[in-house]
Amino acid sequence: MSEVILSVRNLTANVDGQQILKGVNLEVKAGEIHAIMGRNGSGKSTFSKVLTGHPDYEVTGGEVIYKGENLLEKEPHERSLAGVFLAFQYPLEIPGVSNLEFLRVAYNARRKYQGLEEIDTFDFEDLIEEKLSVVSMNPSFLERSLNEGFSGGEKKRNEILQMALLEPTLGILDEIDSGLDIDALKIVSHGVNTIANSDNAFILITHYQRLLDYIQPHFVHVMYDGKIVKSGGKELALELETTGYDFLDEQQLVEVGV
Amino acid sequence: MTSSLVSPPTNVSKTDIYLANLLTQSKQQKPVFNAEFIDELRQIASLEVSSQNFPSKKDEEWRFLDLLPLLEYDFKLASAVELTKQDIVPFILPEMAKSCLVFVNGIFSPVLSDVSALPQGVYVGNLTNLPLPQSKQIVKYLNKTTNLVAQGGSDVFSALNTAGISDVATVWVNADVEIEQPIQVLFVATQSPLTPLEKGGMLIQPRCLVVAQRGAKLTLVEYYGATAQGCSDTAPNQAYLTNSVTEIYLEDNAEVNHTRIQRESGKGFQIGQTAIAQARSSRYTCNEVNLGARLSRHNLTVNQVGEQTYTALNGLTMLANRQESDTHSVVSLTKPHGVVNQLHKCIVDDYSHSVFNGKVFVPKAAQLTNAVQLNRNLVLSSKARVDTKPELGITADNVKCAHGATVSQLQPDELFYLRSRGLSEDQARNLLLDAFAGEILQRIPVPSLQERLGQCVACRTF
Secondary structure, eight states, rough: OOOOOEEOOOOOEEEEEEEEEEEEEEEEETTTTEEEEEEOOOTTTHHHHHTTTTTTTTEEEEEEEEEEEEEESSSHHHHHHHTTEOSSOOOEEEEEHHHHHHHHHHHHHHHHTTTTTOEEEEEEHHHHHHHGGGGGTTHHHHHHHTTOOEEEEHHHHHHHHHHHHHHOOOEEETTTTTTTTTHHHHHHEEEEEEEETTTTTEEEESOOOOHHSSSSSSSEEEETTTEEEEOOHHHHHHHHHTTTTTTHHHHHHHHHHO | OOHHHHHHHSSHHHHHHHHHHHHHHHHHSOSOOOOHHHHHHHHHHHHHTTOOOOTTTSGGTTTOOOOOOGGGGGGEOOOOOOGGGGGGGGGGGGGGTSSSEEEEETTTTTTTBBBTTTTTTEEESTTTOOOOHHHHHHHGTTTHHHHHHTTOOOOOHHHHHHHTOOOOEEEEEEEOOOOOOEEEEEEEOOTTTTTTTEEEEEEEOEEEEEEEEEEEEEEEEEEEEEEOSTTTTSSSSSEEEEEEEEEEETTTTTTTEEEEEEOOOOOOEEEEEEEEEOOOOOOOEEEEEOOOSSSSEEEEEEEESSSEEEEEEEEEEOOOOTTTEEEEEEOOSSSSOOEEEEEEEEEEEEEEEEEEEEEEEEEETTTEEEEEEEEEEEEEETTEEEEEEEEEEEESSSSSEEEEEEEOOOHHHHHHHHHTTOOOOOHHHHHHHHHHHHHHTTTOOHHHHHHHHHHHHHHHOO
C-alpha cells in the first residue's frame, strides 16, 4: 500500500468571518491524482488556499496532516519547501522581478532546505533550459518580468514550469484549464503528466470534464457548500458533465427534509 | 489707509540670526582663485542671503520639510583634513579609478584625485589649475544657471554657497569631444578634529561646474559620502551640513549622463542644488539616488534654453529610521519640441518621510512639448510619511503632457505568491523591493555602482 501524503479531516475555514469550508475530508496517497469539481463558490479554491496557508483564510477546525506532519502549523514558504505546490488560478504579475531570477531564488531556497548546495546562474540556466521543454516554453520568457504581459495560457504554462522545477510531492492545480485553448490545454496537461509519478500526488480543481480527458484522475470528488459530498472514479466526472450539479440541490433538500 | 511695505526691522527672528551666522561662516572660506568676477559673485550672493529669511514651513517651497532640526547645531566652516587613499576606497568606483576628482570637506585633494585616464580635450580638475582657454571663459558659466533658477524665486542656500565660493570642481569637455570614460567627482565629508562635538557641526560647501560644449558627450558620477566604519549610512559622531551647488551646461547637441548619489552619514544634513541649462538639441539624463543623511533636500532645476531638448530625470529615494528627504524638481521649458521623461520613486520605512515636488512648466512658446512625469511611492511602515505634489503648468495648446503619483504598500497577494514558491517573508519582501528600486538603478550607466547600490538596497531591507 502506498504512503498517505495528505489527510484532511473535518477541515473548516472562514474568510472575512464567513464560513466557507464546513468539514472537508480527503485522503490522498502517493501516485494518485484527485479531481475536485463543483460549482463556483462551493469552496474549491478556498480549500487550495487553506492548504497553502494564504493569510486571508482562517482555519477554524479540523486537521491537515501532510506526510505525517501538521501542515497547518507551517508558514506558507515552509509548506512549499516541504513539497506542497499550488498552481494559481490567477498567477500574479510582478513587474521588475525577472522570471529567471525568481525561478533561481525559488529553486535555491528549496536546495538550501534540502541541505544541498545552491547552484549558480550558469548551472541554473542549463537546468531551466531542460525544464522549459516540459511546457514547450520559449526561453525568451525567462528574460521577462514574472508573468508581466503574459497571455492567460503563458501564465499557466509558467506555473507548470515552476512546478516542474520545484518537483513537489503534492501539486494542487487550481483551475489550471480555465481560459486555455485546446493547444495550451494539451501542453499544460502534458506537463503535469510528465511530472506525475508514483511518489507524488496531485489535486486538480476544475469545472470541466475536458481537462480530465488529458489528465486521468483516479478519484473525482464533488464539493458542495464547503464539503465533499460525493466521491467516485473518473466516471463521476462524465456523469456530472451530463447531469450537472442540480441533483445535489435535490439531495440536499431531501437531507434537510429528513 | 496705512500699509507698510517694509516689515519692521525690530523682531529679528532666531532663524534669521541663524542664517546670518551661516553666512559669516560661509564667507570665511577664502577664494583660491583671485579674480574680480569671483569677488563680485561672492558679494552679490552675500547681499542676497542677507535680504532673505531662513526658509520655514510657511514658504510654499518648504511646506513639507521642516528645517528646524538644523537649528540644533552651530555649524562652523569645515577645515581641511588629510585622508589617505585607503580611507576613500569605499567610494572609488573601479571604472573611474583614474578619472576621479576628490574633495574632502569641500576642499580639493590633489593627492587623492587621479585623472590620468582622461583623453585630450577634457579638463577635470580644480579652479587653480584651470588651463588658460577655460579660465578666460569660465566667467560665462560660473553661477549663471543659478541666475536662471532665480527667475523662479531665488534660493537662499545656493546664494549661501556662492557667498563663500572658493574652489570649483570643474569638468570641462571641449566641443565635439565624446568621452566613453565615465568621470567621478567625489565629495567626502570627514570628521574634523577641530570641531567640537557638542552641538557643533561642520559646514561644507561643495561646488561643481560641468561644461559640455557643442557636440560634447560625457558620463558623470557625482558622489556624496562620509567616511565612517561600514555602511556610510550609519552615523559617525559628528553632525555636518553639506550645502552643495552643481551647475551643468549643455551647449548645442551636447549629451550628459549625470548620476548623483547622496550617501551622507546618518548625522549629516544635505541641501543641494543641481542647476542645468540645456541648449538646442542637447540631451540630459539625471539618475538621482538618495540613501543617506538625516535630512536632505535636492533642488533639481532644468532650464531649457534651446529647441528640441531631451531631459530624463530618474530618481530613487530610500529612507528608514527618522530620515527625511525632499526632492524638488523644476523643468522649465521655453522652446518647442522638448521631451521630458521623469520617474521618481521613493521607499519609506520606519518613521521616515519623503517629499517629492515636481514642476514642469510649458509656456506658450514651448509648443509640441512631450512631457511625462510620474512619482511612485512605496510605504513600508504605518508610521512613515509621503508628501507628493506633481505639478504641470501648461499654457501651450499643442502639447502632450501627463503626470501622476501613486502611494502604495507591498501587495499581500504578491508576497503570498512568492512565499508559496518557498521564499521566506524577508526574501519575498526583498525581491519586491529590489524590483521597485531596480527600475531606477538599472538606468545607472556604471555597472559597479549599480551593483553596490543594489546591495545597499538589500542590506537595508533585511
